[in-house]
Amino acid sequence: MAEDAAVRCTGLVRRFGPRLALDHVDLEVARGEVFVVVGPDGAGKTTLLRVLCGLLEPSEGDAWVAGRSVRRQPEAVREQAGYVPQQFGLYGDLTVWENLCLFADLYRVPPPVFEQRARKLLDDFRLGGVEGRLTGALSGGMKQKLALACALLHRPQVLLLDEPTTGVDPVSRRQLWRNLYDLARQGITLVVTTPYVEEGERANRVALLHRGRVLACGTPQALRDSLPGVVVEVAAQPRARAHAVLRALPEVRGLHVFGSRDRVWYEGADAEALRRALERDQVRVESCRAVVPSLEDVFVARLSEA
Ligand SMILES: Nc1ncnc2c1ncn2[C@@H]1O[C@H](COP(=O)(O)OP(=O)(O)OP(=O)(O)O)[C@@H](O)[C@H]1O
């Protein structure tokens, strides 16, 4: 993959004063891949995308977008990358068509091709007919599709989307993922950030980012398989005592609360051994069974190791 990777980061560092926003990030994204970066607030998601679209210089290391170095060829990188920022980047008091024109100017899309491309993009995203409407008056889902259309006007090979599903209703969210996979089928590479770990399930490959570091990276299945031991879901009372008993067991590597149940990362023989340990200590066990690990289990486990 290395030679024709759509995106590659090697030893990428970005500092803001003493703060390490990106801490030696190594990543590779293949052409046409839908790559999701999952990370909590302040993990470095926006910083990573800004570096990848040539807006922010790395402090150390380098990144390549479609073979162009962000350090040495930021102009060329900007031609190859489309960026949909976290904050709505369009002008609400301009019409849909005016926003498209603005982006065309910004990315120097020549007028003869602009009109044809803009019409095709509006059609593809089912925005035909709203050209004259004020952008601020569009629904959230429509605004987002327009932001995508604007970012695609200059035909980038790589599209970088910063938290496109945050605050978006479930129907628009599903539609957005469909649109993103359509773009991937056309050979466009997508790097999508999200704070929601379950959205990593939608990725071809996912990276877990925390405090600027990649804690794990791979297909969702590979990440689940990489977890040593099993995840046991426990419902037991009194809960505080159950936690104390579980945490004291050497085979219990981690425990996190998930609603009314606890998820226990366990490297012991089987779930029944956990049940026996709890009952020995007068804990009432309602249920105790091994479950398929979720990406959240993997993230929590990697966090507790880090
Ligand atoms: N321009 C800046 N000046 C100083 N510190 C910054 C700047 N931009 C980001 N940081 C810091 O770098 C770290 C990573 O920030 P970043 O915005 O990349 O995280 P994020 O994952 O996008 O977070 P969020 O989920 O809140 O959008 C944070 O600690 C943030 O405070």
Ligand SMILES: [Mg+2]
């Ligand atoms: Mg951000």
